Amino acid sequence: MLLELFSANQSPAVIQLFTEVFSDSEGKEEGQLIGHLVTDIVANTKAEDLIGFVALEDKEIVASIFFSRLVLPNKQAGYILSPVAVATRQQGKGVGQKLINAGIKHLRALGGEVLVTYGDPSFYSKVGFSQISQDMIKAPLVLSHPEGWLAQSLSEEPLVPITGETACIEALNHQKYW
Template sequence: MQLSAPASPEAKPISQLFQTAFTDAATAEEGTLVAGLVTALLAAPAEAHVQVFTAQQDQALTGCILFSPLHYPQDTRRVALLSPVAVHPDWQGKGVGSALIRFGLEQLRLDGTEIAVTYGDPAYYGRFGFRQVTAQELPPPHPLSQPAGWQAMTTADTSTDAASFAPLQGPCTCLQPFDDPALW
């Protein structure tokens, strides 16, 4: 498996991967929604700092994750949102998603991002050092429909407690594709 941060990720195959993965896991409507979100994130200008990491096997796209910045104007720390994550149904359960997340978190650390945030299954993301946080510790861009899914970790030295960090000062803003209360 080859993990990389492609210099210019191709939007169509990546969006198709998300469409396939989310349709398989949920519904065609969910697949279309997430594929549209990914297409918008990939179309963001370079200064938006969307980071894309892919997994390939035999030149076939098997997985992809995206990180985009969360801005806390009253706080100097760099924060990135891990979302969305997709692994092709034929490759699920084979470590592709885990490898991508670990690779992406390491790239964030090397890039100087201090805190990674996600909004998903605590049992899954807890394996990587994420822990549930409150809106007081880390204000989200919009009210959360599933507060237990709001999780964060520091990307600092992994020999320390990766889940510990001082609360961030809100309010928080996100990139336009995520600036939809229905996503939260």
């Protein structure tokens, strides 16, 4: 399995991957929603605000992940992990964890300090995330499942409460994703 940085010429295959994976797991409507999200992310996010990775097996993209800028009121270098998809036939083999860990290593090398995500605590706890409250870091929008608000420090310093509003990239800045 080869992990590499996402490039724009991979967009069609990556969009198809996200659409198929979320259709398989959550239904066709959710697959279309997440496919549209990824289309918006890759087409409309400034390059300096987006980092993506793909996992390839026999030159086929079998997983992908995106990290985008999260503006924090204390000016720390923040990122949000969203979304991530692993081809249905590849799930349960640790591919998602490898992608996440590669992304975390890359963000640390760039000087990233805080990483948040919104997802399943039992999965994301395997790669260093812990549940946080809105008192620790406020989500950019209202959370429909507050228990899924997760974070980790990318530096040697522990997470500390950050007071104030946060902001995500425009593609994620829609209540339907929260």
